[in-house]
Structure formats: C-alpha cells, structure tokens
Amino acid sequence: MSDTTERLHMSGIVKRFPGTVALDGVDLSVRAGEVHCLLGENGAGKSTLMKILAGSYQPDEGTILLDGEPYRPATPHAGLAAGIAVIYQELDLLPDLTVAQNLLLGRAPRLGPFVRRARRAGLAREALDRVGANFPVTTPVRELPIAARQLTAIAKALTADARVIVMDEPSATLGESELARVFEVIRSLTAEGRSVIFISHRMEEVMEIGHRATVLRDGRTAGVFDLSSTGPGELVAAMIGEAKELVRPTAHPAPEGEPRLSVERVHVPGLLDVRGIEVRPGEIVGLAGLGGAGRTTLLRALFGDIKAQVTARLDGVPLRPGSPAAAVRAGLALVPESRKEQGLMLGLSVSRNAAIAALGRPPWLMPGRTGRRITADALTALGVKSAGPGQLVGQLSGGNQQKVVLAKWITRGRIRVLLLDEPTRGLDVGAKADLYRQVRHLAGQGVAVLLASSELNELTANADRIQVLYEGRNVAGFDPRVSPESVIAHTVITGATP
Known part of the structure; x- marks a missing residue:
C-alpha cells in the first residue's frame, strides 16, 4: 500500500479551448507508491489533465508540485526528463523503428558519437522481460500486433526511470494473461515507491489494482475516494452525477416502416x-x-x-x-x-x-x-x-x-x-x-x-x-x-x- 508522502499535487488546474472550458479548477493529489485511478465519462477532462501533466498542453491557471517542487514542463520531453511518463491509449511509438530503438529513443547508450547497439538491445530486452514480452527487440514496431505494441509502450516507460507513470486504458488491447502480467509490473513499480495514475472505464480493474480514485465530471473534480471502502456503484454515481441535468428528448414520433x-x-x-x-x-x-x-x-x-x-x-x-x-x-x-x-x-x-x-x-x-x-x-x-x-x-x-x-x-x-x-x-x-x-x-x-x-x-x-x-x-x-x-x-x- 502507498505511504502518505505526496508525490504529485495539481491544484486549481484550468484549461480553456475556443468555445469550451475543458478543465475548471481541477485538483489531483497522488501519493508515492500509489496506484491512483483517474475516472470520468468521455469529455470529463481526463486526457486534457494528463496532457498538462506531460507537458503537451500548458494550463491557463493552477499550480503543480512534483515531490514538493514547482513543476511546469514546457514540452513532453521536459516532462519525461522530470520523471513523468505517459502511455497514451493512442500509442506514441514510431512504427518504422525497431522495438529497441523506440524504447531508448534519445537515450541510447553511446561510445562517443556511436550508439552501443548491443548495450541498447540488452537494456531493451530487460525492459521487455519485465512486462512479460517475448518478441525480439529487433522487430520493427509496425510488424507487432496491437497487444505487443501496448507492452512495448509500457516497457518504454520503465526505461525512462519515471517517478510517475500514467497508463491510459492499458487493458484496451490486452488479453487476460497479458493484463495480469501488467498488474504484476504495476505492483512492483509501486513497491519501489513509484506512482501510477491508472485510467480505465472497467470498474473491476479499478477495484483490483487501485488504492484511491479521483473522479472528474464536466471538467471539475467530483470526488476523491478510498477504494478499500468504496463500491463501484458509488464511483459510477460520481461519474454520471445523480442530479445530472437532462435535455428533453424531441417530441416527434418515432419513424416506422422497413429499415433503410x-x-x-x-x-x-x-x-x-x-x-x-x-x-x-x-x-x-x-x-x-x-x-x-x-x-x-x-x-x-x-x-x-x-x-x-x-x-x-x-x-x-x-x-x-x-x-x-x-x-x-x-x-x-x-x-x-x-x-x-x-x-x-x-x-x-x-x-x-x-x-x-x-x-x-x-x-x-x-x-x-x-x-x-x-x-x-x-x-x-x-x-x-x-x-x-x-x-x-x-x-x-x-x-x-x-x-x-x-x-x-x-x-x-x-x-x-x-x-x-x-x-x-x-x-x-x-x-x-x-x-x-x-x-x-x-x-x-x-x-x-x-x-x-x-x-x-x-x-x-x-x-x-x-x-x-x-x-x-x-x-x-x-x-x-x-x-x-x-x-x-x-x-x-x-x-x-x-
């Protein structure tokens, strides 16, 4: 279980886009060694918040502390250098490069101007072994099936020695055995004191792997829950809003006849x-x-x-x-x-x-x-x-x-x-x-x-x-x-x- 040391603190985060406010004063606090689940319906603001954390977007308002120090990355590269690794649902791998090249892109071991290919392959192999992947590190990413690409993306985060790892719907392309192995990796990461932000719509996964959960709704923080004492129904109610404003359906009669x-x-x-x-x-x-x-x-x-x-x-x-x-x-x-x-x-x-x-x-x-x-x-x-x-x-x-x-x-x-x-x-x-x-x-x-x-x-x-x-x-x-x-x-x- 996580300790109470705060690893990440995002406070009052606001992000506006033309015609809409995507985030309206969102708070997120993640402890060291914690699996913190981030929940919400589509459009609740989860992806926008994580892109701000990664450095892809800049917040319009709000503050971020990482291990107690001010943190505001100007680019995703700066975010990664600070110890934030994000595994997006749309995997950011380069398909024409090999697995090893993707895993250590920009961080390959060198001897002068030359890449130490054998050492790079060894480091890549260690990362793949940790997530239970058995395909060769010399394989071009475009030749991998979707599930193997997902495991590659997770392994890439491991090679970055990240303090906070964000996993956005990691199970979407994984089978049961692959997901079980990923959960083992998550538990080993948190045992080392790293923090994992886990985004999923599958309640059974959230209840199995998570320690706490923050629910976003309509760009705001709807609640923070201790998952050891919270049921799925309470999380769903927070996500959809028990008093959610409804829009009346149109009153015209339903069409009849043969289908087009x-x-x-x-x-x-x-x-x-x-x-x-x-x-x-x-x-x-x-x-x-x-x-x-x-x-x-x-x-x-x-x-x-x-x-x-x-x-x-x-x-x-x-x-x-x-x-x-x-x-x-x-x-x-x-x-x-x-x-x-x-x-x-x-x-x-x-x-x-x-x-x-x-x-x-x-x-x-x-x-x-x-x-x-x-x-x-x-x-x-x-x-x-x-x-x-x-x-x-x-x-x-x-x-x-x-x-x-x-x-x-x-x-x-x-x-x-x-x-x-x-x-x-x-x-x-x-x-x-x-x-x-x-x-x-x-x-x-x-x-x-x-x-x-x-x-x-x-x-x-x-x-x-x-x-x-x-x-x-x-x-x-x-x-x-x-x-x-x-x-x-x-x-x-x-x-x-x-």
Whole structure:
C-alpha cells in the first residue's frame, strides 16, 4: 500500500479551448507508491489533465508540485526528463523503428558519437522481460500486433526511470494473461515507491489494482475516494452525477416502416463484433459508448474506410462498401471524428471543400465561383463563421471546420444514410443547435442517421433510439423517451443494464 508522502499535487488546474472550458479548477493529489485511478465519462477532462501533466498542453491557471517542487514542463520531453511518463491509449511509438530503438529513443547508450547497439538491445530486452514480452527487440514496431505494441509502450516507460507513470486504458488491447502480467509490473513499480495514475472505464480493474480514485465530471473534480471502502456503484454515481441535468428528448414520433440500413454483422477481428442494428428512413439512431467501445470502427467499416467483414442491407439490397468511393455511390456519407485528417483539405478554401463531393472532381480544377454558388445555402444554414468562402478551411476554428464537413454532404445531396462521428466536438452550444437542426432536417427528408457521440445528453435529446457499444459489441438498446439517462449511462460505463 502507498505511504502518505505526496508525490504529485495539481491544484486549481484550468484549461480553456475556443468555445469550451475543458478543465475548471481541477485538483489531483497522488501519493508515492500509489496506484491512483483517474475516472470520468468521455469529455470529463481526463486526457486534457494528463496532457498538462506531460507537458503537451500548458494550463491557463493552477499550480503543480512534483515531490514538493514547482513543476511546469514546457514540452513532453521536459516532462519525461522530470520523471513523468505517459502511455497514451493512442500509442506514441514510431512504427518504422525497431522495438529497441523506440524504447531508448534519445537515450541510447553511446561510445562517443556511436550508439552501443548491443548495450541498447540488452537494456531493451530487460525492459521487455519485465512486462512479460517475448518478441525480439529487433522487430520493427509496425510488424507487432496491437497487444505487443501496448507492452512495448509500457516497457518504454520503465526505461525512462519515471517517478510517475500514467497508463491510459492499458487493458484496451490486452488479453487476460497479458493484463495480469501488467498488474504484476504495476505492483512492483509501486513497491519501489513509484506512482501510477491508472485510467480505465472497467470498474473491476479499478477495484483490483487501485488504492484511491479521483473522479472528474464536466471538467471539475467530483470526488476523491478510498477504494478499500468504496463500491463501484458509488464511483459510477460520481461519474454520471445523480442530479445530472437532462435535455428533453424531441417530441416527434418515432419513424416506422422497413429499415433503410440493416446491419446483420460488422466484424473486425479482435476489435468489433456488432450485430442487429437497424435504421429507418427519417430515424436517428445514437451510438453510445466509452472510448474504445467501437463506435468509430463501426462507422468507418460501414463506409468502407477500413477492412472489415460487413453483412448489411441498404433498402433491402446487400451493401458492399469496398471503399469510401463505393459507399458514396451507394448513398452513404460520413462526417468523421478526425476532420483534419479525413474530412478536409486544409490548404483549400471553404467553398472548394464544401463542393468537392457534389462536383466529383479535383477541387483545384473547380472554378471558384461554382463552389461558392452551390455551397452558399448549406454554409449559411449551418452558420459557418469565416472571412468568406475563399478563406482557407485550415484557418477556421475546429467547430467551423466540422460544419464544413457536414456542408460537403448537404451540398451533394442524394444521401440515404448519414454517418456522424462526434459531430459536435469543438462546437459551442449555438453551433451544436445549428448542426442538429440540419441533421433533423435531413432526417425529415428521409435520410437514415447513425450518430456516434460521447455526449450522452445530446443523444437523449436528438436520437430516436440509442444503441450502447461496449468493448466492440452492442450490448443494449434504449428508447430515450422512456429510459432515464442514468440507466443508459450506467450501461455505457459498466457494459450491463442495472
């Protein structure tokens, strides 16, 4: 068990982004030799707080002490040098380098200007052995399976001799035996006096490995709990809020009739196995779930953007989304979560981006006046704020970029199924209302909508039905008109209906 010596103290941490306050006076205290669990729903502020700790973000307000000394890293490299190692859920490994090169990147043993390769390999082997990994240190990371990459990332933190190790959903890609070995490593680290911040949505893991837990909710500290005297139900209640403000569901009648999209099964080995989802013309079906539950993977698979086994029908005809181009021809449209990487060409104008799907030609060959003419109505309806249609879309705020992605599909028309992945991320309240008004307008024209969002109150306000995904499977379905938000949230977090 940990002692009472304070290793890390974060006090009054505030972080603002355009249109939102991600952290609003958060406190976090971690003891030496402690496994401290950091809990909260998606969007509660966990990742932002850890990026501040790592040096990736700078806080707008607040103080941080590390072993009693002021700590404010300007970069992740400075954070690592100070003894903070963060293992993100999106692993920050370089795929073209070997395991040994990744483990000791920037810290390889040298003899003058030359890397001592044998010594580096030996140190890497020791770190891998400690986490129970038996693959060669000469293996390029891109050739490793996902679970092996996770173990590599943990081993990398060990080579850094960190005082505080942050593990963000470490079990998401691990099997039971691999996770048991990781827990052994965590216990050995805390026995040495190191501190571990453990982020997980799996209550059974939290109760097994944790000493204390801090719960974040809506960017604030909702409570600190001694896990030896706290049950999972109390933690869940703190995460979702017993008196959480609800948004009333829309009053329109639920659509009826034959489904437009009927998903028999979407399977990605080791990641996703979703069955039996239907969406009718004019219906909005919400996808709820924690990070890693499979919502993004499901939408990308239906859009032909990743390799998957898809058995589905579109208006009764087999859907074969071999590629995004084939999906678009079939009448599917995707507003992706990663708008900058997948949804936009940042070096081109607002109007050219919004017109590309409608005109079906390279946007640099498109007359500027044509793009402005055909996109004006959609951009206006969505309330896109820009210096004009000729402004580069990369210069817009993230929320306005997201609206341009939706405008692209509204301009094209001929949509039968609209796939929305976190469509309101980065939007303020008014912009969210504009976007959902347009989505409901599209549904009113017969478009079937599949909406993935980590904002449960948005799903209960806008979806006709909600499907909960948990660890790659759809585990429950709810009618938000009759199911309390707390019941749905409990299922999102635990994977089981209360």
